[in-house]
């Protein structure tokens with residue numbers, strides 16, 4: 225190897241579980257990992273989406289799974305070993321001030337973004353640790369680093385993901401696991417359509433007048449972490465749209 229050059233670890237022969245594979249960042253990550261030779265297990269609730277993506281990926285396994293259902297996560301995953309786990313499934317609901325928030329929406333976010341990530345972690349880590357090698361990637365957010373108006377409980381769940389990332393680092397230390405949190409700013413996906421309960425116009429306005437990140441940009445960051453040499457663990461990746469300075473400051477041009 226030429227001095228100073230980093231190897232690109234191949235993904236051929238590796239099996240990757242991606243949660244939230246039916247849309248956005250999860251779908252883009254699945255496509256990219258499949259192109260790099262990994263065998264994919266595509267998990268989410270919408271079977272039709274997963275089956276279409278599996279065909280695109282050249283025959284990936286489809287796993288219809290609600291990450292909020294911990295016994296179902298255990299039954300589906302606890303007896304298997306994955307080389308790569310991308311715990312990506314997540315959502316935001318609403319942008320109300322905390323004093324006006326809907327506790328049902330809070331529960332949905334906490335159950336998915338926190339308890340779902342915990343269930344995936346709990347039921348995939350033991351096999352990776354017993355094997356002495358594996359990659360666990362969590363989808364955090366810049367919302368896990370800064371709280372913005374109306375972000376309250378969504379931001380709290382992503383702060384929790386950051387704490388879970390740190391907990392995994394210390395609890396699973398010395399067992400060959402690489403753990404990464406990938407924390408993007410604004411990415412144009414179905415995230416805002418879900419957040420605004422299907423209001424596509426309101427969702428579209430979120431991304432108007434600037435170039436947001438694309439799901440492929442985030443997939444590329446994930447691939448970077450996964451393809452470092454085995455002794456290198458990329459711990460935290462924060463990526464922003466160039467026009468986004470903070471969670472409250474986006475420079476938009478009139479169109």
Ligand code: NDP
Nearest residue numbers: 244246247248249269270290291313314365411413414415
């Ligand atoms: P999308 O809405 O496009 O995708 C979300 C995915 O999560 C879907 O595949 C959905 O599948 C899945 N999902 C949601 N709830 C569940 C559940 N209970 N069980 C299983 N799967 C579920 O959004 P993104 O791609 O943008 O979001 C992916 C992750 O990235 C999330 O964790 C989000 O918080 C994070 N993120 C997003 C940013 C953005 O600006 N878009 C920025 C920073 C982080 P299905 O409905 O079929 O179950």
Ligand code: 8X3
Nearest residue numbers: 365366367409410471
């Ligand atoms: C999603 C991005 O800025 O809406 O994590 O919180 S943001």
